[in-house]
Amino acid sequence: MAKLRTLCYSIIFAPSTKNITILASFASLGVSADLIKALNENHIESPTEIQVKTIPFLNEQDTDFIGLAQTGTGKTAAFGLPLIQKIDGSKPYVQAIVLSPTRELAKQIAKQLFRFTKYYPEKIFTEAICGGDKIDAQIEKLKRPTQIVVATPGRLNDLLDRQAIDLSQVEYVILDEADEMLNMGFKKDIDRILRFAPKERHTWLFSATMPEEIKQLIKQFMKPDAHKVEVDKEQLVNKNIEHFYTLCDNVKEKVPMLLKFLKKQGNQQGIVFCKTRATVRKLAAQLEEKGLLAKPIQGEMFQSERDKVMRMFRSKKTQILVATDVAARGLDIKNLGFVAHYNLPEQIEYYTHRSGRTGRAGRKGLSMCFVVEEELEPMEDIEMELDIVITPVATA
Secondary structure, eight states: OGGGGSOOOOOOOOOOOOOOOOOOOTGGGTOOHHHHHHHHHTTOOSOOHHHHHHHHHHHHOOSOEEEEOOTTSOHHHHHHHHHHHHOOTTOOSOOEEEEOSSHHHHHHHHHHHHHHTTTOSSOOOEEEEOTTSOHHHHHHHTTSOOSEEEEOHHHHHHHHHTTOOOOTTOOEEEETTHHHHHHTTOHHHHHHHHHHSOTTOEEEEEESOOOHHHHHHHHHHSOTTOEEEESSTTOOSOTTEEEEEEEOSSGGGHHHHHHHHHHHTTTOOEEEEOSSHHHHHHHHHHHHHTTOOEEEEOTTSOHHHHHHHHHHHHTTSOOEEEEOHHHHTTOOOOSOOEEEESSOOSSHHHHHHHHTTSSOTTOOEEEEEEEOGGGHHHHHHHHHHHTOOOEEOOOO
């Protein structure tokens, strides 16, 4: 009976480029010509919806702000461009901090802000402060003029403990991927950082979802009149992503079914998500044994090992990353062809984050689930909660 739920047809998953509707030019949003020159150089030519709704407001207003939008919709430019234009490059102290859930995402944000300011008339210095790097070296870097600090919450607290960073003149605090920071257990770290920052600061919060913990954080640390922008309110998952599942007779059948699916992807790169680090290690080894270019990304790895895997992936020496949710969060990956769910996520919000790794910048994306009979009900909960349809297919 289980197999009757599976439609027996094959699908060629070949994402194609889709043009983004040009909602406005960056100039009309109040972005300076120097910043626009850098944007064009980085092939960012037309603003996304979150950028259109966010940039003019943040340029003109000094208030708290809440931006709700999916992963991959351009949130870094949405807050980064107005932030750069508000920073005073003649003042050598920290004026803004950007909090990020992972080292990878923090470094990605810092790199983007650096690229944005390439032609900017004022010298604005951004420093990435993350766990996994030598803290003494970071302390030395912070002795130089620095206007923006992009940090993971744990490492920023370490620096506060050592009195190695001064937040007393911070005017802007940006919480990026706020829901994920709370999911990763950074609530106490964030609370402490916000208490160190001046009360008259402006707090900008960006998140893909709005769980109860986020609402509590907003109530506790943000002004009641905080301006809120929501992109695709009724579309919790990127509408450019197609969602499918294949039903396996048992857990052991997942590996051969996954192999068939991966072989159909050709040279496209993707991420396979697992629930535990042990499953990540085992599955990556199984895929490698079958001749696939697969590497694990999980929390027990040294940062140098993670960096090596990511260099291999970006140079296309590795095709598939096998990862846990936490390890994959914030990875700077462009043109990802697909994501596969070897295990369904424990939290529905994670399905949003996982799927959001593909289908970026207007391209088509693909999300494939591998489930057994007892996982059908949790999968239906995902469909109902996120208002999506996960279509049954056969990979053979």
